[in-house]
Amino acid sequence: MRDFVELIVGAMASGCIYALVALSYLLITRPTGVINFAVGEWSMLAAFGGFLALSRFELPYPVGMAIVIGAMVLVGWLTERMAVRPLVERGAPALAPILALLGMLVVFREIVSVGMGPDPQPVPPMFGYGRLELGLVAGSYQSFTIIVVTALVFGSAWYFFERTLAGRSFEAVAIDRRAAALMGINLRRVTALAFAASAAVAGMAGLLVSPNVSAHYMMGLPLAIQGFTALVIGGVGRVEGALLGGLILAVAEQFTVRYAPIPPGLAQGVPLVLLILFLLLRPTGLLRARESRA
């Protein structure tokens, strides 16, 4: 039983990471229709930011985290400014920004590989390497940190989208771009904000996951794939979907590794099979997007 609960805690922690990456996709996809494969690379950048700030310069965790997230906001904004906005303004086909961001994926990764070398680098966890035991529930400090931080991030995302005017304007752009623009919503600002927020969320995921996996220049693509699998499972339309999708994916993954009689290597295929199944059977995901209300 104890073992089972610990498995659940671990699965929830990795599910939260997937959910954050999924949210990062969603923040951009929902208002702009662009799928940004570079979100995994953003997480990787933040992980290296964490390495520099926390391991090399040994800043206190809150300061280091603030600097890294601040830097990620800047990275997201710059990415939009340089690789997306010129295309949108020129009226390029919808595919063009996606391809430009795919190019940026390689650029980010190779800049880190050139600058930081190909070796994995350690990043410390937020509250050290301890173990928390509360009766049956047990897990590493970092697992609980991940769960709490993710809950906070999703809580504020939900509040932003449901309760603030800026958040409602995001939703309006998602439902109908033209109508939103006619209502006086500044599309450029929404897009820029979406990229900045997405980079911050992806950065949070990178910072939180890096104590477990170390910062490595190749860590981005697996995260990106798990993130969009979570997104497809949950549904591209809803913030709650990203969280649900991440948790389902992680639980499925961990349970296969633990209980299914297949070699552990094959268990890597679980998210991929889930992704393909969902795309085939329920491409809208578990939670449907809100339709425009007539």
Added chain:
Amino acid sequence: MKTFAGFALTALVLSALAFMLGSYQTDVYRKLLLWVTLALSYNFLFGIAGQVAFSHFTFYGIGAYAMVILLFQVGLPLPLAILAGIGLCVLLALVVAIPATRLEGFYLALATLAFAQLFIVVLNEGGAVTGAAGGLANYRLPDVFGMRVTGPWYTVVIVLLLLGTQASLWRLDRSWFGRACRAVRDDPQAAQAMGINVTATRIAAYTITSAMAGVAGMVYAFVDNTVNPPIFGLENSFLLLFMVIVGGSGRHAGAIVGAILLYLLPFVLSPLIGHHHALVFGLFMVAVVLFQPKGLIGIWDGWMAKRRTVP
């Protein structure tokens, strides 16, 4: 007739080149020809049919592995192995395409990305059948009519593959099918209204080009005489996409230019920047999408247009 003469002449020149090269140059030349072949068929899928698929290089891998497994583990004779390999590629392409092409936009990209990753997982866990992480090696091309096809003669096989691929794609592009593909790419609804079966066109384009990649993979199996998982990873799928975009998507000449340029670039760059040529690829890709959406071939077209207008 003129086209045929053109193809025959190209075949002759490209084959003649094969007989003048040393062993290292032969290796580079063969792989260049294979990249051009792949870029041509990927250009049809991505540039002409407008499908963002990351599975093209995977089918290259499926072709290569299928060939080796069918020949040396199942023990089929060469012609049967070729037919069975093509059959397998077509079957797998249909399995991916029938559901995936129903999906709009980037979902095809996601599904094919997952398929590509799944292929690598299966290769790594395939045990003795796929040789796991080490892959399969120590085999050689069976004799064809009692003759061993090696050295420059095998390069001639690759030249024929390239020209065969190019000729069939050219024919397809010029047929109603090519026009249907372009119509579906530009506006699926308008294409539907004109009586084009959008889904069937998409499935056919995906299956035909994937099978072509599979055939190229079968030929590749005897270039290095080894197949292993890292060769067929996602990196090369990205590279293929970059080649087509940098060269100019939707244009056969563009695919050829892009493939030659990006394949040879690392040889030029490695003395300068070592193994970091991928950074240059990425910057190249972003720059082309931003500033030259028609690719390098677009620059050439621009010059030609200017020369024509200025007397």
